[in-house]
Amino acid sequence: MHGVRLESVRKTYGSLVIIDKLDLQIEDGEFLVLLGPSGCGKSTLLNMIAGLEPVTEGRIWMGGRDVTGLEPDERDIAMVFQSYALYPNMTVRKNIGFGLKMRKVPDAEIDRKVDTAARLLRIEHLLDRRPANLSGGQQQRVAIGRALVREPSVFLFDEPLSNLDAKLRADMRVELKKLHERLGRTMVYVTHDQIEAMTMATRIVVLEQGRVQQCDKPEVIYDRPANRFVASFVGAPTMxxxxxxxxxxxxxxxxxxxxxxxxxxxxxxxxxxxxxxxxxxxxxxxxxxxxxxxxxxxxxxxxxxxxxxxxxxxxxxxxxxxxxxxxxxxxxxxxxxxxxxxxxxxxxxxxxxxxxxxxxx
Incomplete structure (x- = not known):
């Protein structure tokens, strides 16, 4: 089992409370979306799960293991950021396999994993190109491929589609949903875009001022919002x-x-x-x-x-x-x-x- 459990997680900066005593169970294999307006704490929460931000109070568990004090590379996670952060002087093949090379994985194994990820993402024909010769959607696929080859138990996505135009965002939503169905891995996805949340999530967590306002299936969030904030935030035009x-x-x-x-x-x-x-x-x-x-x-x-x-x-x-x-x-x-x-x-x-x-x- 590779779910994630947060127990009374709190994050503060001095007297400023970002996340306040948050409890959350993320089931093994689900696509959970953290949804909320800018400044609600969703990216901070994702960074704490990743180990990029220390937890002020509380515990984080992954697969039954307490990872609260572990470094990111000890948590069996892979993260895809809003910025693609590709190395401009490397080909797509080398960008995808760079993390494995740093771990001293044998070259033959790196090539096998890169080829498998490229086929899954339909970017085999791009492996010899450099990032400057790729579209935004292609660069995002490369960034996802770099996460895929690590074969993590948990994927973390921090607003990965926000830099794409409307059509590419729609296309990539479909691709990410298909990817989740094929892999069956746990995915935690941060966005302020309710359409992304409604179309991709198995469950949505609506956050506001560091607190969970509602956690449920998309159709329940839409049809039976727990409070006026959720009702006003989810839906376009608004309720x-x-x-x-x-x-x-x-x-x-x-x-x-x-x-x-x-x-x-x-x-x-x-x-x-x-x-x-x-x-x-x-x-x-x-x-x-x-x-x-x-x-x-x-x-x-x-x-x-x-x-x-x-x-x-x-x-x-x-x-x-x-x-x-x-x-x-x-x-x-x-x-x-x-x-x-x-x-x-x-x-x-x-x-x-x-x-x-x-x-x-």
Whole structure:
């Protein structure tokens, strides 16, 4: 077993707390993504796992072995950084095999491992080139190949795709996911890009100010965010939030907000949540649906601006004294400043506490 376990890990610089008493179990063979905004502590946490940063308090275990005080080369890990750090005067073959050569691995073994990694990454035709003659995506493959030949138990990735353009990032996301499926090794990946996290991870850890806000499968993070921070950070466009009070609306529930009562068809009354209590309603843009005027559960919104993106169209609209964003098909007819009947999918909404932002339902 080659999982990673963090026990009450803490990192401080003087009085500044970067990571605060963090516990985390990374299972053997999973692709775990550390997701969060800049400055949340995710890269520091990865560096502590790698042994590049000392732990202020707590323990780190790998494969049942306490590695807290071990050097990076004693931890059976390989790390891929944001900067490729390739040697410009060496060929791709020599760049990939350099670490093995420093360990005095026999040349025949180095060649075998380099050829195997090159085939896996589909860069066999690049082995005699130098980094200056490679594209950004090819350089990233070389950096990953350098990690692969070490055959570590745990791979660590620190925002490895952030220097690539949008198309290359999308291509490399697919390649990394395929690589994980082929190797079956434990991978820990740091990013602030939620699309990378949602598409590649088996589990996501959402960090904010050095604390775990939620750790779960991507679909759970998206559909049932643990608090308002997670809800606002994961999703593009971000989740809409409306302040109001829960109230009865015929046989169902509704949100009574500043200028309207918004029906929430399908929402089941949360147990222990009293009617009339202040609440924050969270709804994803795709859960705002156009409807037939006068139909059950409908309310009038006023479109303010639309942003076509190809297959989708994001419509900014006024509702209940606030503004929300709806995701609609590009073929839908939306007239600016003309009333538009909509319906909220109450089965998919989230309810948060206005006090601490915790999920209530």
């Amino acid at each position: 809409n939030f409306l302040d109001g009070r829960l109230t009865r609306n015929g046989d169902g529930l509704a949100l009574a907000c500043r200028d309207a009562v918004i029906p929430l068809p399908g929402l089941e009354g949360p147990s222990g949540l009293a009617e009339g209590r202040p609440i924050v309603l969270g709804l994803r843009p795709e859960h705002v649906l156009t409807a037939e005027a006068g139909g059950a559960g409908t309310i009038q919104a006023v479109p303010l601006m639309s942003e076509p993106t190809g297959p989708d169209m994001f419509v900014r609209m006024a509702l209940g004294g606030s503004e929300i964003t709806a995701r609609m098909s590009s073929g839908e007819k939306v007239e600016r400043n003309a009333p538009l009947p909509i319906r909220i999918d109450g089965r998919r909404v989230s309810l948060f506490s206005p006090d601490d932002g915790a999920r209530l339902a």
